[in-house]
Amino acid sequence: MRNIFNKAEISRIRSAFGNPNGVMKHQYKIPSGGGRDITLSLWNNPGDDVTGMVARSEKIVNICENLLGGELFHFHAKAILKEPSVGGQFVWHQDYGYWYKQGFPYPDMMTVSIAVDENTKENGCLQVLRGSHKCGRLDHGFYEGEQMADPARISKLKEKLQLEYIELNQGDAVFFHSNLLHSSGNNTSSKQRLAYAIAYSAAYNDALAKHPFAYYNPIQKVADSAIAECENEEDLTGKVFLNPKNDVTVRVKPE
Structure with missing residues (x-):
């Protein structure tokens, strides 16, 4: 969806992620190959x-x-930052490839990826295999x-399915199913690429593990106007930040 966030909203979102006392103070790095x-x-x-x-706005x-066909809950949200020139790739995967290992019984889940920065081929935009969400979990x-x-x-599916690069302007967003095969390349540009990805699950899909x-946990929706009106960037009360050392699906870069 193009321009789902207007200039005032995306300016507020960029400011929040740029605040060193906001959500990015909990950042960590995972290795993605090639020293990146x-x-x-x-x-x-x-x-x-x-x-x-x-994440609570009505329009999202x-x-x-x-798309999921009923009530849902907020599973998690994450900032994904690829630094200029050195930011790494995401290899081909399904989000449900992670989430299945975290105990979710059904793939009735999805992600919204919001372009906080412009997303281009050069800075490592999303790549997808169109229709691959119908292939089941790999x-x-x-x-x-x-x-x-x-x-x-993956190699065989690339012969059958169309590869698309999802280039986005600031304020655009892409909505996709948890079984969609996707990846993203290295950032070879001089500009950072920041995406805000929000994961939702069908309400009945509590994890087994x-x-x-x-x-x-029911979502308390807010009017779309709440985004631009909100001035809170540092009070993170209620949020629970993941300690990646407790996540069985990733390996953290040694400190």
Whole structure:
């Protein structure tokens, strides 16, 4: 969806992620191969700061409810930062390849990825195999610090399915199913690439295994106007930030 966030909203969102006392103070790095890293900050519970207003906004939540076919809950949200020239890749994977290992019984889940910065081929934009969400869950294993879908199966699917580069302007967003095969390249440009990705699950899809985030909690929706009106960037009350050392699906870069 193009221009789902107007200039005032995206300016507020950029400011929140640029605040060193905001959500990015909880950032960590995972290795992505070739000596490159990806910087992440991941949390549960939207909270009442600017990032929470986005995740609770009617225009985002209502679209996701329509796509998933009913009530949902906020699983997690994360900032994905690729530094200029050195930011790393995400190898081919399905989000449900991660989330299955975290105990979710059904793939009735989705992600909204918001372009906080312009997303281009040069700075490592999203790549997808169109229609691959219909292929079912593929086996995943570790590649560096990430989960990677079966490369032999990916190779065959690339012969059948259309590869698309999802280039986005600031304020655009892409909505996709948890079984969609996707990746993103290295940032070879002089500009950073920051995406704000919000994951939602169908309300009935509580995890079978113990997980700090994976349980139903009703979303308290807010009017779209709350995004630009919110001035809170640093009070993160209610958010629960992930300690990546407790996540079985990633390997953190040694400090």
